Amino acid sequence: MFLKDYISEVYTGVSSLLKGMRKTGYYFFHPKEIITEQYPDNRDTLKLAERFRGEVVMPHDENNEHACTGCTACELACPNGTIKIITKFDISPEGKKKKAIDTFVYHLELCTMCNLCIESCPSDAIVMAQNFEHSVYDRSKLTKKLNKPDSKIREGIE
Amino acid sequence: MYTETQVIKETKEGELVINMGPQHPATHGVLHLVITLDGETIKKIEPHLGYIHRSIEKMSESLNYRQFIYVTSRMDYLSAHINNLACAMNVEKAMQIEVPKRASVIRVLMSELTRIASHELWLGAMAMDLGAFTPFFYTFRERELITDIMEETCGARLTMNYIVPGGLMYDLHPDFQQKVKAFVKQFKQKVTEFEDLVTNNVIFQARTKGVGILSREDAISYGCSGPVARASGVSCDIRKIYPYEGYDTVEFDEVLDTAGDSFARYIIRVKEMNQSIRIIEQLIDNIPEGDTQAKMKAVIKPPKGEFYTRVETARGELGVYIVSEGGMTPYRVKYRSPGFSNLSALDHMARGSKIGDLMATMGTLDLVIPDIDR
Amino acid sequence: MTNEDIKAFITTVQPVATFDETGEWLNILVEPSQWKQLATDLRNSSFLFDYLFCLTCVDWKTHLTMVYHLSSTTQRLNIVIKSKLDRTNPEIETVCDIWRTAEFHEREVFELFGVNFLNHPDLRKLILTDDFEGFPLRKDFEDPINMIKL
């Protein structure tokens, strides 16, 4: 009886090991199963999901106009103090003072891509871009100014 | 914490004190275990925590009710979605908001996908702890599909922040259903691979069976939850006993085992993945139409009081305890993390076993260090 | 079994305990000196509160409140027990011989709130360094170096 148990133990043990080897052997001889992404080589064909949150950008149209009113809703919504809006007063042609943004400072190094600022923006002035290659040699380069120089607020956005 | 002289004073003749971690391949993060050994036999394990403590509880006190949800993704990053869900549910409970049906079905679907992704990663890492490197890559292949689905719908792969109080940040991606179905199909095909490679492997069984035994009484006393407690026969699945988000409308089994050893914990998690697949299959074709977000005020000010929600993450029971003073920010937030309680049982489980057994025990506890440290 | 049964039971063992049922679960407020006895009674009662799933502390600036969330794995009952502690010298009996999970949770509360758990077998700092001063989760804690004010 003892011998029978002993032999069946050896048999099941060895057969379970062989089963595992068959599985790994299968993958060894089937290079088509390889799933490695050739990242820097496939940069041109790499497509990220359109909702992927890479960084906050402010789209400008062809007239160098954006939609930011400087309401600071995003600044308040941000949990990390990533956004800082510096406002100024523009004087409209009618001579009325109007609040507008001077600089939209975005600290990428503090950003956690939580999307709360984009949710809170009433005029959809900022969106998430899909860029994920953020590495730079100097940390100060991560502090970005999102509004382009001399850009203006688009007409009709309050 | 002990100072060095204290350790030397308390060590008896012939005992060896080794510091496992905070940089160690098997602790999966910055867990520091001070292990007293007699030869290869473990006499005592003393966990030292705090290497990744960010005091999320204190941080949450200064963030408002929309903002503090995102921080919880950084606790148990493998079930980030479920953590967010717990916080959002707590705010909804406080504000007495009914979440639209569509949103809650999507929340359940995402939770189950997160659970599968977490268990897949655990399975690979656990096999790697025991010296089998290859299953890690096979599990990551399936996990990758889930993270792709997450990326497409939620916008991020790991720390999704898809849930806001009152519903979801945005609706599903149009490809969601088709991709989830493709994943389910592939998962069902490939899950047998782990049976050949890991589950039925004689070495794996020898390494895990009868190792790190936790009795039912001890599991309850140590406050264990999740698969760790269920492997010891404690019925503690929050999805079953205190159903939330419509878990009572789907059919699934709470997987229980009585052995309480590492192998039981392993089997529980593997079976749980299949149960999650079952939930996903039931819901994926029955996502109701409608809104994904309930009407909410821009500024959330819950009434004065104390609110507690419990959810079942991949690791066990996560409790979120919020004390509100009626202001914009919570007065006090406490996260009852599953890993913290599970870790406290490690010393009891591993005493008297070999160092090699510690890997099996620790691996099946499924420790995520940021979850323990918070 | 209902909250009424639990209340009746607690009134018999600790007549001075007060109840609050406004929240989700039954809240019981006890004096720190009575807590250990009540805990033992609850654990051994027919309700069998064997699962301490949350142990924490809240700083109310005037006093500290220990909060224990208890549950029964067989009867599915949940209760919350609170105990007010003096802020300058917070002391309460440990319960880690009743629920062993309390050992770690009490160590955490000890270092983050400074609550002294009497008769705790191993009351050392768990998370912070040995030479850390102050209790980070108290409301008046100020860390001039690492705190980022938003």
Added chain:
Amino acid sequence: MFSLEGITNTIQNWLYSTFDPTFALLIECAIVILLAIGLFAALGLVLVLMERKVAAHIQIRLGPNRVGPGGMFQTVADTIKLILKEGLVPDLADKFLFNLAPFVVMIVAMLLLAPIAFAKNFQIWDINIGVLYVSAVSSLSVIGILMAGWASNNKYSLLGAMRSGAQIVSYELSAGLSVLTVVVLTGSLQISDIIASQADGWWLFKGHIPVIIAFVIFIIAVTAETNRAPFDLAEAESELTAGFHTEYSGMRFALFFLAEYINIFIVCAIGATLFLGGWMPLHIGHWEGFNHIMDYIPSSIWFMGKTFFLIFLIMWFRWTFPRLRVDQLLNLEWKYLLPISMLNIILVTVIAILGWHF
């Protein structure tokens, strides 16, 4: 037909005709040393690359593919990196032993090269106790490992070295017994005799089931002896970070690393010699035509092919199985391998006495 025998004979004849015999012998020694070192370097590079490629393909990855075509020069780059790295010595280490240990391990690996027949009549030293010599010398490597573990003054290293000691000492037994089966069948300890006896078929095929069992046990035992997964307890990554070589860096680490791969090569070469006929082509009984065709493939290719097949087998094990626990490792040896191989050697002796083999 290409043969290394011709080349060696020409060189030897030329040396002895040009120089004084003593001097010629010295020159021969120098050539052998150079060849051995060259072989070591080449084998190290090839085997490390092979391991990484085999691992990668098993793990559905590509493996190294940046340096050189298909990642061919990856190991060269790694070696350069290791040479350029600072070799740290821990403050409280036993400096002399710490520096000596990698060389001990390396020298043992080098010594084992001597009796191996790489091709027909291409052998450094055809010693008449070849198999015994291999068994004796291979168990010396444990000294180097123990030395490294002790001298590092690191608890992980010490545990790793102790495990390694227990492991090598016990697996030596069943490895020795399974080697003996072939010795019993051949009646000689000399490598060249063993190979010659397989001229009409390899022992694996003509020795019936006992030799197959011996072969399996041999493979398991040498996997354990070279500290390879699933028996890599001495350097169990998830338990002891890196075991006995935790504290080694730079070139000293490279020597350990190289010695590990050389050891694998050597044990596989011995396995190929004993069970698969060494450089002997595949011959089947008296099928003259078939045997003649097989002879056209050079003997060195036969030898390398068999050796690399066995190496692949050992790599395949490594990337499939979980690691054993230390007590299970010893259980496997004392409860399974040793009784089976003892029984086996009795069977083989009976077979050999009665002449039942082909």
